Amino acid sequence: MRPKMILFGDSITEDSFGDGGWGASLAHHFSRSLDVILRGYSGYNTRWVLKVIEKVCNGESPIGMTVFFGANDASLPDRTSAFQHVPLHEYKQNLQSIVSFIKVPTSLSFYNSFTVQQSVMSGSKPKDSESLLHAYLPFRKWPTALILLITPPPIDEDGRIRHPFGDNPSGLSERTNEAAGAYAKACVEVADECGVIGVDLWTKMQQYPNWEKSCLSDGLHLTPTGNKIVYEEVIKKLTKEGVTVETLSADLPLLSQIDPCDPLKAFQN
Amino acid sequence: MRPKMILFGDSITEDSFGDGGWGASLAHHFSRSLDVILRGYSGYNTRWVLKVIEKVCNGESPIGMTVFFGANDASLPDRTSAFQHVPLHEYKQNLQSIVSFIKVPTSLSFYNSFTVQQSVMSGSKPKDSESLLHAYLPFRKWPTALILLITPPPIDEDGRIRHPFGDNPSGLSERTNEAAGAYAKACVEVADECGVIGVDLWTKMQQYPNWEKSCLSDGLHLTPTGNKIVYEEVIKKLTKEGVTVETLSADLPLLSQIDPCDPLKAFQN
Numbered sequence: 259m260r261p262k263m264i265l266f267g268d269s270i271t272e273d274s275f276g277d278g279g280w281g282a283s284l285a286h287h288f289s290r291s292l293d294v295i296l297r298g299y300s301g302y303n304t305r306w307v308l309k310v311i312e313k314v315c316n317g318e319s320p321i322g323m324t325v326f327f328g329a330n331d332a333s334l335p336d337r338t339s340a341f342q343h344v345p346l347h348e349y350k351q352n353l354q355s356i357v358s359f360i361k362v363p364t365s366l367s368f369y370n371s372f373t374v375q376q377s378v379m380s381g382s383k384p385k386d387s388e389s390l391l392h393a394y395l396p397f398r399k400w401p402t403a404l405i406l407l408i409t410p411p412p413i414d415e416d417g418r419i420r421h422p423f424g425d426n427p428s429g430l431s432e433r434t435n436e437a438a439g440a441y442a443k444a445c446v447e448v449a450d451e452c453g454v455i456g457v458d459l460w461t462k463m464q465q466y467p468n469w470e471k472s473c474l475s476d477g478l479h480l481t482p483t484g485n486k487i488v489y490e491e492v493i494k495k496l497t498k499e500g501v502t503v504e505t506l507s508a509d510l511p512l513l514s515q516i517d518p519c520d521p522l523k524a525f526q527n
Numbered sequence: 528m529r530p531k532m533i534l535f536g537d538s539i540t541e542d543s544f545g546d547g548g549w550g551a552s553l554a555h556h557f558s559r560s561l562d563v564i565l566r567g568y569s570g571y572n573t574r575w576v577l578k579v580i581e582k583v584c585n586g587e588s589p590i591g592m593t594v595f596f597g598a599n600d601a602s603l604p605d606r607t608s609a610f611q612h613v614p615l616h617e618y619k620q621n622l623q624s625i626v627s628f629i630k631v632p633t634s635l636s637f638y639n640s641f642t643v644q645q646s647v648m649s650g651s652k653p654k655d656s657e658s659l660l661h662a663y664l665p666f667r668k669w670p671t672a673l674i675l676l677i678t679p680p681p682i683d684e685d686g687r688i689r690h691p692f693g694d695n696p697s698g699l700s701e702r703t704n705e706a707a708g709a710y711a712k713a714c715v716e717v718a719d720e721c722g723v724i725g726v727d728l729w730t731k732m733q734q735y736p737n738w739e740k741s742c743l744s745d746g747l748h749l750t751p752t753g754n755k756i757v758y759e760e761v762i763k764k765l766t767k768e769g770v771t772v773e774t775l776s777a778d779l780p781l782l783s784q785i786d787p788c789d790p791l792k793a794f795q796n
Binding site for chain 2: 259272273275276277278279281282283285286289290293295296297298299300301302305306309310313314316317341342509510512513516518519521522525
């Protein structure tokens with residue numbers, strides 16, 4: 259009855275229907291035109307995502323999908339969240355694979371097509387890659403879905419030290435803003451290489467005054483202000499792609515379309 | 528992949544993903560176990576709902592569905608929102624029909640079965656009605672769906688006069704708390720007669736101190752406090768029926784189920 263938009267990500271997505279959350283704001287904004295479907299998995303990195311993507315990306319194509327991973331991959335390998343760490347080069351490959359999974363023929367096994375996709379996505383031969391990717395277009399799993407790759411947010415190390423997950427005897431932050439920035443850069447590169455939409459949240463958020471405390475509640479997760487930035491960036495990108503309340507059709511007649519003198523007329527079709 | 532819960536109602540449902548909204552709170556609460564699907568139609572009364580119910584109640588059965596109408600039906604017939612008014616006896620019949628639509632065999636046309644359903648639901652012969660309804664059980668459209676019939680909220684007439692919809696030269700409220708109360712009573716009666724879950728929001732909300740201003744933003748729509756009451760009442764009823772985060776299975780392994788020493792083990796099945 260309505261197109262859907264899937265929000266796929268880690269805890270920053272799973273929490274996005276909390277107070278002032280960016281997911282709830284999207285659902286509210288599109289309350290008569292889109293179903294906003296929550297697929298947030300707290301703590302997940304891209305390595306784990308590749309183990310579950312066939313379960314998550316299933317069924318009818320969404321009109322759009324946010325893919326918002328990297329905050330856990332960027333955990334430092336020698337601190338308390340080391341088990342979530344994924345090396346930078348693997349993170350980049352994994353993001354490419356996630357995009358590829360949505361783009362390649364469903365009849366091809368994901369792992370069999372991985373090597374081909376790697377060459378497609380590597381960007382080393384732009385012209386060839388482009389034509390090979392183009393050849394794939396008619397067969398993509400969700401060919402019309404808009405993919406929005408969102409970078410991890412910046413990190414406030416002071417906030418992480420004050421609000422550690424469980425015991426942290428070292429007193430050192432398990433994440434750094436520098437590491438998050440490297441993963442964000444890789445994410446933007448993948449978006450460019452794969453021809454999907456990139457949202458550089460890491461850069462955008464640091465343009466806000468006192469972003470460390472105004473946008474982040476614990477140095478990593480989002481305050482209402484931080485949520486608002488994500489919401490606004492996603493809306494901006496969707497608008498640019500022509501996905502707006504105005505262009506989507508409303509589900510059933512709007513009150514403004516109902517004639518007070520003959521209300522039932524609006525329901526004749 | 529996940530069961531769903533449908534929120535079907537008027538503007539109080541359509542707005543339920545706004546700031547502090549009860550719909551967003553439900554989606555947040557069940558963020559790993561249920562898809563909360565918004566089907567709110569601002570301004571709709573039960574007469575209009577019967578024209579669209581076949582489009583809305585379609586597809587796979589939800590685990591639960593809130594049916595939250597009456598605030599518009601209860602608009603007074605001689606004031607500014609008269610075109611939304613539905614007489615009390617018709618409102619009651621319409622609610623019965625909505626429940627019947629979800630409960631009767633899909634192969635029977637809704638309108639053909641209306642007369643039969645009317646006799647089933649009338650409650651005049653409780654024993655007979657009960658056995659007839661029981662006979663229908665295996666054929667219901669969504670036999671396992673929990674239906675939560677929510678009454679209209681109370682009305683703060685002062686708030687309505689201060690915040691009218693459009694022009695209101697009479698200066699009189701287009702809704703009264705007394706009328707809303709009569710519709711609320713009818714709603715609870717239908718829930719009892721049909722054997723579905725009733726949520727008497729009209730009574731519950733008036734137990735809160737200063738409910739007129741603390742629960743209602745314009746005498747009709749909900750403040751965050753008002754939203755919290757709806758959320759808590761829905762959770763209470765779902766819990767009583769055994770629908771909780773604990774009883775529903777989480778979609779994919781929770782972070783707490785992932786062994787930090789061997790994270791990929793959790794994804795082997």
